[in-house]
Amino acid sequence: MSGNTEPAASLPEAGGAGAALRRTILNLAGPVTGPIGSLTSVRTRAPEVVLTFDDGPEPGGTDRVLEALAAHQATATFFMLADRARRNPALAREVLAAGHEIGLHGTDHRRLSRLPPATVRTQLAAGTARLEDLLGIPIRWFRPPYGAQTPAVWRAIRRQGLTPVLWGPCAWDWLDRPAEVLAAQAARGLNRGSVLLAHDGHAGPEDGADDGPRPRFDRGDLVRAVLAGLDERGLRGRSLSGALVVGAPRTTPWFLR
Numbered sequence: 243m244s245g246n247t248e249p250a251a252s253l254p255e256a257g258g259a260g261a262a263l264r265r266t267i268l269n270l271a272g273p274v275t276g277p278i279g280s281l282t283s284v285r286t287r288a289p290e291v292v293l294t295f296d297d298g299p300e301p302g303g304t305d306r307v308l309e310a311l312a313a314h315q316a317t318a319t320f321f322m323l324a325d326r327a328r329r330n331p332a333l334a335r336e337v338l339a340a341g342h343e344i345g346l347h348g349t350d351h352r353r354l355s356r357l358p359p360a361t362v363r364t365q366l367a368a369g370t371a372r373l374e375d376l377l378g379i380p381i382r383w384f385r386p387p388y389g390a391q392t393p394a395v396w397r398a399i400r401r402q403g404l405t406p407v408l409w410g411p412c413a414w415d416w417l418d419r420p421a422e423v424l425a426a427q428a429a430r431g432l433n434r435g436s437v438l439l440a441h442d443g444h445a446g447p448e449d450g451a452d453d454g455p456r457p458r459f460d461r462g463d464l465v466r467a468v469l470a471g472l473d474e475r476g477l478r479g480r481s482l483s484g485a486l487v488v489g490a491p492r493t494t495p496w497f498l499r
């Protein structure tokens with residue numbers, strides 16, 4: 243996920259553009275029905291939130307995020323671009339070795355909802371195979387780039403044996419803003435069981451994306467600020483599978499072109 247689905251001019255106010263986007267998604271989707279759902283949060287009694295990072299691995303981003311997570315003994319789920327992981331295999335393996343979880347964000351960052359169905363199937367199969375071959379682990383979770391998912395894309399994800407994982411609160415960290423401003427944004431609506439969307443990389447033309455200029459803030463600073471805020475509230479950051487040890491997935495029909 244990066245900026246193309248939202249206005250890039252400024253951060254949204256609480257209940258502003260982000261909430262409007264979610265309402266649009268729900269309106270498009272109609273009533274909540276489990277069988278066509280995507281995971282958007284975790285129902286849990288544990289004082290945990292799910293931390294997710296997209297668009298890596300990226301030198302100068304992923305490593306900074308790893309340091310910050312380690313300092314707070316937090317774990318996270320990293321949704322990687324498979325071709326990036328092949329270009330940065332040591333960094334991808336470092337994420338795994340540090341005790342974090344890895345999901346698939348695509349071979350590249352093209353919007354699947356605009357690709358022919360056969361290409362979507364090929365992309366999902368290739369991305370899964372490349373990450374599994376590189377890391378030697380089964381890939382379970384998939385996050386569609388930009389959250390763009392039609393019913394046909396959803397079915398293709400499920401047929402690949404993957405579960406679509408979207409999000410709740412969002413750090414808006416594809417924008418170049420001070421880390422503390424983005425951390426305050428991330429804290430909005432962040433509660434027990436929330437799935438927070440943040441980034442350890444920035445998708446660019448080499449990933450099939452055009453998401454604007456690369457932010458210059460330190461991604462480690464953002465993660466440290468988010469985790470400090472969680473500490474104050476008695477909450478911990480966990481990977482998705484880590485949170486599901488005691489929690490249960492909560493699903494929502496999420497369809498967005």
Ligand SMILES: [Zn+2]
Pocket residue numbers: 243244296297347351387388445
């Ligand atoms: Zn992304």
